Amino acid sequence: NEFTIESITPNPAGSVFTLLVNNSKNYQVRTNIRIVGTDGKLYKSIGDKYYSKGQTPLEIGISELPIGTYYVMIESDKYKDVQQLKVVR
Numbered sequence: 713n714e715f716t717i718e719s720i721t722p723n724p725a726g727s728v729f730t731l732l733v734n735n736s737k738n739y740q741v742r743t744n745i746r747i748v749g750t751d752g753k754l755y756k757s758i759g760d761k762y763y764s765k766g767q768t769p770l771e772i773g774i775s776e777l778p779i780g781t782y783y784v785m786i787e788s789d790k791y792k793d794v795q796q797l798k799v800v801r
Contacts, residue, residue, distance in 0.1 A: 715741050715791035718767055720784060724798035727775035733768045733786060740764050743788040747774070747797070750781050774799055 718732040735741050745758040755777055758770075774797075782797045 713791060713793060715743070715763075715786070715788060716793045717784060717786055717795045720795055720797055723796075724800040725774060726799070726801055728771060728773050729797065731770045731772055731784060733763055733770065735763045735765050735768070738765055741788050741791065743786050743791070745770070745772075746785045746787070747772075747777070748783045748785060750783070755782065 714736045716734050718734040721730050721732075723729065731745070740762040742760055742762050744760055746754055747756040749755055756772075756774070758772065777799050779799050779801055782799060783794050784797050785792070785794045
């Protein structure tokens with residue numbers, strides 16, 4: 713895929729993790745990042761942002777999330793990627 717989640721570190725995570733987004737397009741991609749529980753509930757949304765070509769690391773705080781398994785989703789008009797995240801304390 714041309715716009716993907718490259719990695720989530722650390723995983724499992726405690727109170728913060730780094731999401732590495734990779735954009736291989738020659739233009740900026742507008743996307744929304746969401747953290748959704750296995751129950752389908754939206755737990756966190758990082759609003760619309762533009763990502764330039766290359767890799768962009770994002771540090772995301774999750775101390776408010778209960779322990780459990782979640783899905784980190786990035787979505788734009790043309791691209792979507794999902795990876796699992798485990799929250800531990």
